Amino acid sequence: MSLTQLCERLLNWTGLPVEVWVGLVVAVIIFLFMTVIVLAVVYLFRKFAGFIQLRLGPRYVGPRGVLQTVCDAVKLLAKEDIIPAEADKGIFIAAPLIVFLPAYLAYIVIPFGQPPHFQPKDLNLGILYVLAITSITVVGIITAGWASGSKWATIGGMRSGAQLISYEVPMSLAVLVPVLISGSLSMKDIAEMQGDRIWYWNAFNISYFGLAFIAFVIYMICALAETNQIPFDLPEAESELVAGYNVEYSGMRFAFFFLAEFSNLFVVCAIATTLFLGGWYAPLPFLPDDGFWSLLWFMLKTLTLVFIVLWIRSTYPRVRIDQLMEFAWKRLFPIALIDLGIVSLIVALR
Amino acid sequence: MNGGAVWWVFFYALSAFTLFNALLVVTGKNLFKCALHLMLVFLGVAGLFLLQGAFLLAGVQTLIYTGGVTTLILFAIMLSEEVVGRQRQLVSRGVSIGISAAICFLGIALTIFGTAVAQLPENYGVHIAPVAQFVAEASHLPMGNVRAVGVALLTQFLVPFEFASVLLVVAVIGAIVIARLAGGK
Numbered sequence: 216m217s218l219t220q221l222c223e224r225l226l227n228w229t230g231l232p233v234e235v236w237v238g239l240v241v242a243v244i245i246f247l248f249m250t251v252i253v254l255a256v257v258y259l260f261r262k263f264a265g266f267i268q269l270r271l272g273p274r275y276v277g278p279r280g281v282l283q284t285v286c287d288a289v290k291l292l293a294k295e296d297i298i299p300a301e302a303d304k305g306i307f308i309a310a311p312l313i314v315f316l317p318a319y320l321a322y323i324v325i326p327f328g329q330p331p332h333f334q335p336k337d338l339n340l341g342i343l344y345v346l347a348i349t350s351i352t353v354v355g356i357i358t359a360g361w362a363s364g365s366k367w368a369t370i371g372g373m374r375s376g377a378q379l380i381s382y383e384v385p386m387s388l389a390v391l392v393p394v395l396i397s398g399s400l401s402m403k404d405i406a407e408m409q410g411d412r413i414w415y416w417n418a419f420n421i422s423y424f425g426l427a428f429i430a431f432v433i434y435m436i437c438a439l440a441e442t443n444q445i446p447f448d449l450p451e452a453e454s455e456l457v458a459g460y461n462v463e464y465s466g467m468r469f470a471f472f473f474l475a476e477f478s479n480l481f482v483v484c485a486i487a488t489t490l491f492l493g494g495w496y497a498p499l500p501f502l503p504d505d506g507f508w509s510l511l512w513f514m515l516k517t518l519t520l521v522f523i524v525l526w527i528r529s530t531y532p533r534v535r536i537d538q539l540m541e542f543a544w545k546r547l548f549p550i551a552l553i554d555l556g557i558v559s560l561i562v563a564l565r
Numbered sequence: 566m567n568g569g570a571v572w573w574v575f576f577y578a579l580s581a582f583t584l585f586n587a588l589l590v591v592t593g594k595n596l597f598k599c600a601l602h603l604m605l606v607f608l609g610v611a612g613l614f615l616l617q618g619a620f621l622l623a624g625v626q627t628l629i630y631t632g633g634v635t636t637l638i639l640f641a642i643m644l645s646e647e648v649v650g651r652q653r654q655l656v657s658r659g660v661s662i663g664i665s666a667a668i669c670f671l672g673i674a675l676t677i678f679g680t681a682v683a684q685l686p687e688n689y690g691v692h693i694a695p696v697a698q699f700v701a702e703a704s705h706l707p708m709g710n711v712r713a714v715g716v717a718l719l720t721q722f723l724v725p726f727e728f729a730s731v732l733l734v735v736a737v738i739g740a741i742v743i744a745r746l747a748g749g750k
Contacts, residue, residue, distance in 0.1 A: 306601065340711070343624040350632025354604055357639045361597055369643065376640045380633065400711060 241335050245322045253477040254284045256521060263522065264529035291473075294466035301364030302463065310362055311464065311471035313355030317348045318475040321482045328495045328510035330403045341402035342390055345486060346383075349441070352479070353379040356460050359472070363463035371459025374536060378440055378447065381543040386437035388551035392430035393417045393490040395555070395562050402486075406494025413498035418491040426558050431491040433551050435520070438483035440543070442476065445528040447539060484520035485513075492516050576616055583609030596642050604635040621711050 226236060258273065258281060265272025273280030298307055324341040326334040338344050353376055360372015394400055396417060397408035409416045417423075418431040440447040461472045488494060493516075495509035504512055534542070586605040593599040607630040614623035718726050 303595075303597075306598065309601075338620075340620050340624050343621070343628070347624045347627035347632065350628050351604075353632065353636050354601075354639065357636065357643070358601065361639070361643060373640065373643055376636055376643075380636055380640075383632070 245335060246319065249319060249322060249478050250288075250474070252481050253474050254288060256477050256481060257287075258284045259522075260525045260528075263525055267526070267529045288470065291470040292467055296466045296468065297463075299364060299463050303362045303364065306358055306362035307463075308468070310355050310359035311468045311475075313358060314352055315355075315471040315475045317351045317355075318478045318482065320348050321345050321479075324402050325482065325485050326402050326406055326489060326494055327485070327513050328507070329505060332506075333495070333510050333513075334403060337401055337403040340400045342394060342400050342405070342486070342490070345402075345482075346387060346390065349479070349482075350383060352475070359464070360460040363460070365463050367462050368460050371462070375443065375460055377536075378443075378539060378543075381540055382437045382440035382447075382547075385433055385543060385547040385551040386441060388548075388555050389430040389434040389437065390486075390490065391555055392427055392558050395559055396420075396423065396427065398562075402489050402494075406489050406496065409493040409496065411493070411496040411498070411500050411502075411504055413493070416491065416493040416496075416498075423558060423561060426554050426561075427491065429550065429554050430558070431487065433547055433554070434487055434491070435523075436547065438487065439524060439527065440539070442479045442483055442524075444480065444524055446531040446534045448533060480524060481517065481521060484524065485517045487520055488513060488516040492520075572616065576613070579609055579612045579616065583613065597639070600635060600638045600642060603638065604631055607631045607635065621714055 226233065261283070262272040262280070264270075273283035276282040276286050298304060323335045324338050324344055326337070328334075330337055356375045356379070357372045360368045360370070360375070363369070393405055397405045399405060399408070409420075413419055414421070417427045420427055439445075461469060464472060495504065495513040497504035497508070497512050583606055586602045586609060589602040590599050590606060593602060607626060611623045611626040611631065614620075614626055
């Protein structure tokens with residue numbers, strides 16, 4: 216009996232519609248993809264930060280230490296699960312899930328390559344869906360801080376709440392710029408509007424006088440803040456808050472926070488690639504960008520952005536909380552608003 | 566859309582979920598937990614919007630209510646030290662007030678469902694039709710009815726829309742004034 220026949224037999228036996236099984240398989244694939252990406256990004260980050268800071272980074276486990284993050288993950292899963300006596304048990308357990316689920320669900324609409332093969336599902340409201348889903352993360356972080364019953368965690372959670380809410384505003388305004396330009400909220404449409412010529416990509420398109428590039432920069436700055444990266448890592452400032460909102464978590468629950476954080480980093484860069492850098496398209500028309508090539512181009516662009524973020528992370532000091540808030544409301548917000556206003560004028564007159 | 570056993574199963578499951586959490590919001594003693602149940606209520610309502618085909622509304626509901634309003638409420642709870650972690654009786658015992666509020670709400674709901682609102686056919690021109698028909702028509706429009714909502718907000722409902730923004734500006738200014746008064750002393 217061949218594999219297809221076996222699958223068919225199994226399908227008939229369960230009696231569920233095929234769509235349910237396809238959905239389940241896609242869900243598992245996304246989860247595996249997410250895990251692999253996070254393990255790879257963490258390894259690369261540690262090597263890269265080591266390079267920048269004149270250290271060696273992981274080197275003993277596997278060739279050049281590539282298996283180090285896998286070992287760390289296994290260690291986390293095997294660790295004892297501790298719930299502090301002061302913690303509110305039910306909420307303490309729920310918080311990592313509230314943080315993890317949005318990070319996981321965000322993958323559904325991202326076109327990692329030429330649709331429909333490399334995009335789990337194209338939604339009409341793709342980018343709005345991502346913004347909406349990821350906005351739930353902050354609730355999980357505040358909840359984690361509060362439920363831990365610890366000062367450090369509570370302060371971390373509060374800082375995070377203020378920060379994420381503030382930076383969501385200029386971020387949404389920056390996202391609206393490519394949406395206006397392409398006239399669609401679907402990730403697929405926005406990428407397809409840009410096409411395979413680098414000078415038509417939103418970030419570099421000169422017919423918008425560099426305004427779309429400004430939106431791109433604003434988006435990336437807000438992305439740093441939204442994923443708690445240095446220089447905006449106040450919620451988990453190690454030297455002053457121990458580790459912030461997740462300080463009381465250990466083992467598998469901590470692993471969920473960790474997974475969500477690095478996964479979010481990857482997702483915001485993937486969204487920036489789709490919105491501003493032409494998605495899965497090659498920069499020039501004669502370069503191949505169909506089939507697996509499209510996946511390659513997408514990952515190349517996204518990982519470049521991830522590297523820039525990690526570069527900033529291993530270079531800059533942390534900002535103060537008042538600087539952080541002032542920067543969001545008094546600098547980024549007006550710039551993003553004016554930028555959006557002028558772009559909508561250009562689009563209306565086009 | 567409106568059909569099939571699965572649809573009704575989802576509808577009743579979501580409604581039960583939403584109502585159950587809403588009940589927990591008003592009866593719970595821990596303010597922080599109440600706020601978390603409120604978040605689940607918002608998510609449940611977003612799910613109901615999805616079932617009705619109002620995708621834009623579901624997205625905006627999640628973005629603003631689940632992500633924004635819940636966060637602000639949690640933030641406010643954490644800032645007001647008195648309440649944190651303390652068990653409180655939050656249920657009001659005013660039965661007469663409760664009943665009159667319920668009657669008012671019923672009146673408003675019935676009025677809304679009885680009144681005609683704008684309807685948007687394929688060419689996005691606006692004319693008047695009952696709510697149910699409006700929902701059915703709008704959900705078949707392309708682009709997840711973003712355009713339909715946009716056109717409705719900037720034509721038929723321009724004045725209420727602008728009034729809502731004025732109200733928000735007034736609220737923001739009021740908040741700043743109150744904060745300044747408190748901070749100055």
